Each structure stands twice: as C-alpha cells, then as structure tokens.
Amino acid sequence: MSSSKQQMRLDRFLSRATGLSRKQAGIEIRKRRVRVGEELVRDPARRIAPDAAVHWRDEPVSLPGRVYLMMHKPAGLVCARRDPLHSTVLDLLPPELAARVHIVGRLDRDTTGLLLLTDDGEWSHRITSPRHGCAKSYLAELADPLPPDAARRFEEGLMLRGEKSRTRPARLQRLAERKVRVTLHEGRYHQVRRMFAALGNRVLSLHRESVGALGLDPALAPGAWRPLSETEARLLRH
Numbered sequence: 001m002s003s004s005k006q007q008m009r010l011d012r013f014l015s016r017a018t019g020l021s022r023k024q025a026g027i028e029i030r031k032r033r034v035r036v037g038e039e040l041v042r043d044p045a046r047r048i049a050p051d052a053a054v055h056w057r058d059e060p061v062s063l064p065g066r067v068y069l070m071m072h073k074p075a076g077l078v079c080a081r082r083d084p085l086h087s088t089v090l091d092l093l094p095p096e097l098a099a100r101v102h103i104v105g106r107l108d109r110d111t112t113g114l115l116l117l118t119d120d121g122e123w124s125h126r127i128t129s130p131r132h133g134c135a136k137s138y139l140a141e142l143a144d145p146l147p148p149d150a151a152r153r154f155e156e157g158l159m160l161r162g163e164k165s166r167t168r169p170a171r172l173q174r175l176a177e178r179k180v181r182v183t184l185h186e187g188r189y190h191q192v193r194r195m196f197a198a199l200g201n202r203v204l205s206l207h208r209e210s211v212g213a214l215g216l217d218p219a220l221a222p223g224a225w226r227p228l229s230e231t232e233a234r235l236l237r238h
C-alpha cells in the first residue's frame with residue numbers, strides 16, 4: 001500500500017486494527033499508548049495513512065486486509081442482512097464472512113447476476129454513489145416488443161412514478177425482439193423494471209452482467225462466489 005492512499009482517523013485505524021471500540025480506541029490514544037512512527041500521538045482525530053507504522057502499547061498493529069467478493073446471485077434470495085420470509089444472499093457465505101461484509105448495490109429478489117460484497121465502505125460508495133456514475137449493465141427479457149423510440153427515451157431520461165427528477169441518460173441495446181441490454185449510471189429502486197413500466201412494458205427476467213469494467217465470471221454458477229483479485233478490485237476504484 002502506498003501512503004498516497006486515502007488517509008483515515010487514528011481512532012478508526014486503531015479500532016479496526018485491534019477490535020477495540022472507537023471509544024476505547026480514543027481513550028487509549030489520549031492515554032498516550034499509541035505511537036505513529038516515532039511520535040506519541042494524543043489526538044484521536046489525527047489523520048494517518050492506512051499503511052502507517054502504528055504501535056499500541058509498544059506492539060505493532062495494522063489494518064486487516066479488505067474483503068472484496070463477487071457472487072452470482074441466484075433468483076429467490078433477497079439482498080438484506082436478514083429477512084423474516086426469505087433466505088438472503090449472505091446465507092451463501094460462511095457466517096464469519098457474512099458478518100463482516102455488506103452488499104454493494106442491491107438486486108431485487110428475482111434478479112440474477114453480478115453482486116458485489118465488501119467490508120470497504122469507500123469502495124462501495126464509489127460504486128453506488130450517483131456522483132461517480134459507475135455503469136451497471138443488465139440483460140432483460142420483456143413481455144412485449146419495444147416501440148421504435150424506446151432507446152431515445154432511455155437516453156433522454158424517463159420520469160418514474162413518485163420521483164421528482166428524470167432518470168439519467170441510459171443506454172438501451174436491442175438484442176432480439178424482446179431481449180435488451182440496459183446500461184445505467186445510477187441505481188434507483190427497481191429502476192430497470194420501472195423504466196420499462198414507464199414505457200408500458202414489463203420485465204420478465206433481469207440479470208446483471210457487469211458493474212463498471214467488471215463482468216460476472218462465467219465460471220461462477222448461480223449461488224457461487226469468489227474473492228476478487230487485487231486487479232479486479234482496483235478496476236472499480238477508479
């Protein structure tokens with residue numbers, strides 16, 4: 001890791017590195033039990049690099065490695081930490097991993113395809129925040145053929161029921177009479193289904209193919225998951 005990476009508060013670093021609560025970490029720092037390099041730092045808000053040489057009670061401490069996973073989400077599972085009625089995608093992970101990660105951009109229960117999970121909040125924010133405009137691409141099967149102006153209307157943005165602003169420009173590619181690829185740069189609630197509903201159509205099946213430059217690994221069967229390589233995780237950082 002290089003020190004040009006995003007800096008973080010010392011109390012947050014200590015808490016993540018040791019399992020202390022943020023409050024306990026702050027107390028340890030104020031009690032002069034934490035060194036950054038050679039310096040005894042007493043300010044919990046001091047910003048440090050994630051790879052800084054930190055000692056707590058004279059023992060070196062460092063951040064645990066981050067977790068980045070891709071999953072082939074099967075239909076029927078919900079994207080939630082827990083659900084009173086349905087199994088969740090987190091049930092597919094070992095319990096200790098499930099407790100650690102969060103879901104990056106939810107998919108509907110019936111949607112299949114690429115789902116990302118991580119314990120890195122900055123990384124998931126980059127992917128989900130509309131400000132960053134990370135592309136998400138879906139294959140959809142439709143109940144009815146599309147009107148000739150559908151792609152233009154997706155490009156111009158649609159007013160969805162109950163919303164105050166138009167959807168951002170989205171790309172619609174026709175693959176067959178009732179099969180399309182849709183690429184969005186935002187992630188509103190049930191967005192793809194609602195965009196087709198706005199055209200008087202209905203989505204019969206929906207599958208996410210890619211997020212940014214990362215495509216679903218074709219070797220992953222529905223329900224399977226694997227860690228991302230460093231290169232893959234980096235693809236979505238920029």
Ligand code: URA
Nearest residue numbers: 108111190191192193
């Ligand atoms: N849009 C939807 O309507 N559903 C999804 O699961 C993802 C995007």
